[in-house]
Amino acid sequence: MSWCYLRPDPLLIVTDKPGHGTCLSAAAQRIADCRILVTAQPWSLSSPVLGVIADVDLKQSQARACLDWLGEQLGPKRPPILFLTDSTASAALREARAYGATACLPRYTEARAVVASLFRMIHPSETVTDVIVRRGASRTSDLFEDMFKTAPAGTVDLAAVEDAVDPVLSAIEEGGLARWLDVVWEHDDSTFQHCLLVAGLTVAFSQSLGLSRVDQRLMARAALVHDIGKAQIPLAILNKPGKLDADEMAVMRTHPALGYDLLKASGKCDPATLAVARHHHEMLDGSGYPDGLSSDAIADPVRLLTICDIYAALIERRSYKAPFSSEDAMRILGGMGGKLESALVDAFGKTLLSPRGKSIRAVA
Numbered sequence: 001m002s003w004c005y006l007r008p009d010p011l012l013i014v015t016d017k018p019g020h021g022t023c024l025s026a027a028a029q030r031i032a033d034c035r036i037l038v039t040a041q042p043w044s045l046s047s048p049v050l051g052v053i054a055d056v057d058l059k060q061s062q063a064r065a066c067l068d069w070l071g072e073q074l075g076p077k078r079p080p081i082l083f084l085t086d087s088t089a090s091a092a093l094r095e096a097r098a099y100g101a102t103a104c105l106p107r108y109t110e111a112r113a114v115v116a117s118l119f120r121m122i123h124p125s126e127t128v129t130d131v132i133v134r135r136g137a138s139r140t141s142d143l144f145e146d147m148f149k150t151a152p153a154g155t156v157d158l159a160a161v162e163d164a165v166d167p168v169l170s171a172i173e174e175g176g177l178a179r180w181l182d183v184v185w186e187h188d189d190s191t192f193q194h195c196l197l198v199a200g201l202t203v204a205f206s207q208s209l210g211l212s213r214v215d216q217r218l219m220a221r222a223a224l225v226h227d228i229g230k231a232q233i234p235l236a237i238l239n240k241p242g243k244l245d246a247d248e249m250a251v252m253r254t255h256p257a258l259g260y261d262l263l264k265a266s267g268k269c270d271p272a273t274l275a276v277a278r279h280h281h282e283m284l285d286g287s288g289y290p291d292g293l294s295s296d297a298i299a300d301p302v303r304l305l306t307i308c309d310i311y312a313a314l315i316e317r318r319s320y321k322a323p324f325s326s327e328d329a330m331r332i333l334g335g336m337g338g339k340l341e342s343a344l345v346d347a348f349g350k351t352l353l354s355p356r357g358k359s360i361r362a363v364a
C-alpha cells in the first residue's frame with residue numbers, strides 16, 4: 001500500500017490587522033495551509049476553504065463589505081467561520097452571526113487556542129496533535145519523494161527542504177517521538193522510512209539537549225538530507241532484498257560524498273548540513289568513511305546525528321535482519337566504545353527514556 005496523506009484544504013484568515021493575522025497564520029500553519037486575506041487589499045479566492053477566522057472590526061465598512069463578498073464566494077454550504085470580537089455583549093455576537101459567524105471568541109484569545117477551536121469545528125473527531133504529526137510526516141515524505149526524483153539529475157531544492165523543517169519540529173514538539181514513530185512505521189519505502197525516522201530522532205534529541213530553536217532547525221535540516229546521496233545509488237543496490245556483497249557495499253559507501261557534492265551544487269547549503277551529509281558515517285576512532293576522520297575533526301552536529309542514524313538503522317526492519325528492540329539497540333550503541341561520544345550516547349538514551357519517548361517501539 002502506498003503511503004500518503006491528504007493535504008488539508010487551506011484555512012483563511014480575514015483580517016484588518018495584518019500583524020495579528022500573521023500571528024494567527026503562524027499558529028494555523030501547524031495544522032493546514034493558510035492564507036491571509038487583508039480587508040484593505042484586493043480580495044480573491046483561488047481554492048476551496050476549510051475554515052475561516054474573521055479578525056475584523058465590524059464597525060468598519062470595508063470589513064463588512066469584505067465579509068459580504070466572502071459570504072457570496074463561499075455560498076450556502078459555507079465552512080465554519082470563527083469570529084474574534086472585542087465585546088462579548090449579545091449585540092456584538094448577534095452582529096457577528098449576521099455576517100456568518102459559526103462561533104465567536106474574544107479577540108485576546110491566544111492564537112493557538114483560536115486555531116484549535118476552529119479545528120474542532122472542522123474535525124470534531126480528530127485531535128490537533130494527530131493532525132500536526134500527520135502534517136509533519138506528510139510534508140517530509142513529499143519532500144523525500146521530490147528529492148529522490150530530482151537528485152539523480154544532480155539538484156536538490158533547498159527551499160523545499162526548508163519548508164519541511166518547521167512541520168517536523170512542530171510534530172515532535174506536539175506529539176513526541178513515540179507518536180512520530182507510529183506514523184513513520186506506516187511508510188512502505190524503507191529509504192524514506194529511514195530518513196523520516198532519523199529526522200524525528202534528531203529533532204527529539206536536539207530538543208531534549210535543550211538546543212536553541214535555531215540549532216534545532218539546523219539539525220532538522222541536516223537530518224532531512226543526510227542520506228540524499230542515496231538518490232544516486234543504483235536502485236538494484238539501494239533496494240536489494242538481501243545483504244550487499246563487497247562490491248555493492250563499496251558503491252553504497254559512496255553516498256556520503258555524493259550527497260555532499262549534490263548539496264554543494266544546489267546553492268547555498270549551510271556548513272553543518274554539508275558536514276553531516278559527508279561525515280555521518282565517520283567514527284571518532286578513525287574507522288569510519290569516506291575520509292577516515294577522527295576525534296576533533298568530527299563536528300558536534302555530525303556526532304549527534306550519527307548516533308540517531310545508527311540507532312535508526314538498528315530498530316528498522318531490513319530484508320536481511322529483524323528489527324532490534326529499543327533496549328537492544330541502546331546496548332549496541334553503548335558497546336561501540338571509542339567510536340561514539342559516550343556522554344552523547346548516554347544523553348540519547350535519556351531522550352528515549354523521557355516521558356514523551358519511553359513508549360517508543362521498533363517496527364512491528
Ligand SMILES: [Fe+2]
Pocket residue numbers: 226227255256280281
Ligand atoms: Fe548514510
Ligand SMILES: [Fe+2]
Pocket residue numbers: 194198226227309
Ligand atoms: Fe542514514
